[in-house]
Amino acid sequence: MKISVTSYLTLIFFVLFFHTFSSCSYNKYQICNEKYCKTKGIFRENEWYCHYECALSCIQGGCYDQALICLNNAEKLKKDNTDRKMVRTYAMHFVDYFLHREKGIIFYRTGKYKQALKELSLSISHEPSERAYTYLDKTRSKIFIQNRLAETTPQISINGIADYDKIIWTNKKKISISGIVSDEQYVSAIIIQQKSLFIQSSNKIIPFYNEFILPEGKQPVVIKAMNIMKNEAEKTITFFVDRSGPLIQIHKISNNIFKGIVSDESGEITFQVNNYSTQIIKEKSYFFSIPFDPNAKFLKYKAKDKLGNKTTGNLSLIKNRHLVAFNSSTISDIPLLTIGNGSPPKLELNHIKSSNVNAYRDNIEISGFVEYNQKIKSFFINKKKINKTPVIKMDFNQSIMLKKGLNEILFELHYDSNAILSKTIKIERKIQKIYQTAQRRSLYFRKVENTDSENFIFQKLLIKKLKKTNRFKIIAFSNSNCIIVDLPRIISHNIKLDDPEKELEALIQIENLKGEVLSNIDAYCDVSGKGRSYQLKFLAERIVEHIIRKYPxxxxxxxxxxxxxxxxxxxxxxxxxxxxxxxxxxxxxxxxxxxxxxxxxxxxxxxxxxxxxxxxxxxxxxxxxxxxxxxxxxxxxxxxxxxxxxxxxx
The missing domain is CATH 2.40.30 (Elongation Factor Tu (Ef-tu); domain 3)
Incomplete structure (x- = not known):
């Protein structure tokens, strides 16, 4: 078959056209990989965004010399070379323009660390991004190694703590600690109670603050810190949490003498009966024997530990009875379950008038008393034994931690040979109305149509994790009071050309109903070896952390x-x-x-x-x-x- 000269010239023209306008090739350098250094559409020599897109493709293919040429050409053509998100290219097309960040990454990967440091620092000064922060840390660590600097470890300083071996006694509902971590080789992580604190970027000095709830008893709290060289430091603070009042156990009342034991883990108790002088006891457990006026009609007593936790009690002194206890606000409608022979003892709780109670905090104190003339063998709250010796009356004020939702508190009193008296209180741990999700601002996610895509999986993870924070009311349809989260973008970055492991970047844009951009949020994950699923979860958690800080x-x-x-x-x-x-x-x-x-x-x-x-x-x-x-x-x-x-x- 013969081909005409015209057809032949036309064929040559299209080949040259395709080569010129679909790839970013330069005469000075030969293309290192034909799959890369290309634009998706027509390449226009005079448009900066074509050179920038081509540079990103070159970086993916490891063609760093060509990538720098493309970036330099983009820089010459564009008037404003500030690194910014969502820069207009033409019409309604936008691109994230990070010229200096991408230059910094190229310099890092080619071992030019001083130039990388300069470009990455400049990028962050223009528009902070997690990818730039990540590579800045990598660059600094390489410079430390290159300069053969002695490795350091972070220094942890906690406010108000002079002696770390000393136990800190507290009765606070929430424990708070604050301080500073410093390191010349940049602090990159702070972990308290196995929970990583949010850090935007590594720094030589990072202040920290954290609140948490601890159960009663001796509780070590571990604070760890790490620098960008992966060197760690650790400090431990030991708290003794005591929110319960002293236990008052009455053994006997006879011959106008009041006998029993008052005890508290703090080892310092103030004890007073009626108008008698107050006793200050420097023991964990103290046997008391206190005389009282034979004409007295009642005994009123109180005990307080060194943290201010209190327990109070009353005794009515009536002839022919050892004990008749009274209290103005006790349970009256809770059924008693008595097993065994003999008259039932008393088990009464202060300030609780129903078997179903609402609570609006995580720690509560339940006080009351138990009594029985023939002596109580054991008293348990949620299977925890309260008394140490048999008693005829015992006053208590116990701290109890609640979980969200329904909590059942079981009280059991063992007496006689096999007799048990029990009561169950149901306490609903509720969230105050003002903090419920229904009162929060609405957040609407534009739907990802392709349910098989990675973007859909990521958005699903993002919504799930955001719901747990209770910060926004997630809605299915937009309304007049909502803000809108645009479709997420997941960008995969090659680490090495033939390496299946990828670095992932997630970007979301939040808008109002007018379409005005309120914020652009990004997250970056360079964790390798744990799989794509782990990376997506990491990115979703990181984005959520940014959102709740952007909208506190x-x-x-x-x-x-x-x-x-x-x-x-x-x-x-x-x-x-x-x-x-x-x-x-x-x-x-x-x-x-x-x-x-x-x-x-x-x-x-x-x-x-x-x-x-x-x-x-x-x-x-x-x-x-x-x-x-x-x-x-x-x-x-x-x-x-x-x-x-x-x-x-x-």
Whole structure:
């Protein structure tokens, strides 16, 4: 078959056209890999974004010389070479433009660490990104090795702790520790109680703050820190948590003498009976024998430990009876289960009037007494034995930790040979209304249509982990009060050309209903050897950490100032480290809240605060103006007084 000259020239033209406009090849260098250094569409020599796209393709293929040429050409063509997310290319097309970051990564991979350090630092100064932070740490560690610097370990300093061997006694509901970790070779991780604290980027000095709940007893708390050279340091603080009051065990009352044992783990007890002088006891367990007025009608006694935990009791002294105990607020409608012979003993609980109780905090104290004339052998709360010796009466004030939801507290009193008296209290651990998800701002995720895609899997993980924080109300359809999370982007980066392990980057964009960008959030994972599934979970957790810090929950007291402004002063912020930064004045209100944000006004419901108070919503408003460390809200009419009213953002 003959081919005409015209057809032949046309064929040559299309070959040259395809080669010129679909790949970023330069005469100076031969393409190192034909699969890379290409653009998806037509390559336009005079457009910076074509050179930039080509550079990214070259980096994926390990063609670093060609990648630098492409980046340099993009830099010459583009007027503003600031690293930024979502830069317009043409029409409605956008690209994340990180010229300096990509140069830094090339220099790192080619062993030019000083140049890498310069470019990566410049990129972060323009637009912080986790990928840049990751490679900055890698670069610094290579420089330390190259300069043969002696390796260091992090120095952990905890506020208020001078002697780390000394046991810290506390009765606090929540334990908080704060301090500083420092290291010339950059602190990269801080772990408290096996939980990693959120760190945006490594630094030579990183302050930390953490709150947690500990059960009663001796509890070691381990703080670990790591630098970018993977060297670790560790310190242990030992707490003795004691939220329970002293135990008062009465053995005998005869001949106008009150006998028994008062005990407490703290080893320091203040004990008083009626108007007799107070005894200060420096023992864990103390046998007392106290005379009383034969004309006395009752005995009133109280014990307090060194932390301020108290137990109180009363005895009515009636002729022909050893004991008749009384209390004004005891359970009256809880059925008793008595097994065995003999008259049943008494088991009564203070301040609990029903077998079903609501609680609004994680730790509660239950006080009461048990009594039996023929002596009580053993008394148990949730299978934990309370008394050490047989008694005829015992007063207690025990701390109990609750889990979310329903908790059953079992009280068992063993007496006679095989007799048992038991009571069960059901306590519902509830979340205060103001902190429930229903009161939070709505968050709508644009749906990923391809259910088999990696983006769909990632979005599903992201929603699941975000729901656990209770920070947003996740909705299926957008509404007038929602913010929108755009479709996620998962970018896979080759580490080495033939290596199946990839570095993963996740990016999401959050918008308002007008389509205005509120924030761009990224996460990066260079963990290899654990599989793609692990990497996606890691990225989802990291993105969620960024979101709740970008949109913290801000709680504060409401006051009317002299200029008739309704002003909220934050005193509680979630997450905790945002609160510490706010108190230290390293961040201000305009960094954590924006005008127009919804604000709910509430106060504590004082009907029953035995185990924490429920909250009552009294109005709704929105942020009007923002000052350094407080913000004003739009005026609102409240029927009640403004006393004790607080404001929390949606």
């Amino acid at each position: 929950l801000i709680d504060g007291s409401l006051k009317i100032e002299s200029n008739s402004q309704f002003v909220v002063t934050p005193d509680k912020i979630i997450p905790d480290e945002i609160l510490i930064k706010f108190k230290n004045k390293s961040i201000k209100c305009d960094e954590i809240i924006q005008p127009g944000n919804g604000v709910i006004l509430y106060k504590k419901d004082d009907l029953d605060c035995t185990f924490g108070c429920e909250t009552k919503i009294v109005g709704n408003s929105s942020v009007k103006g923002i000052y350094s460390f407080k913000y004003s809200i739009n005026p609102i009419h409240l029927q009640n007084h403004f006393e004790n009213i607080r404001g929390i953002n949606q």
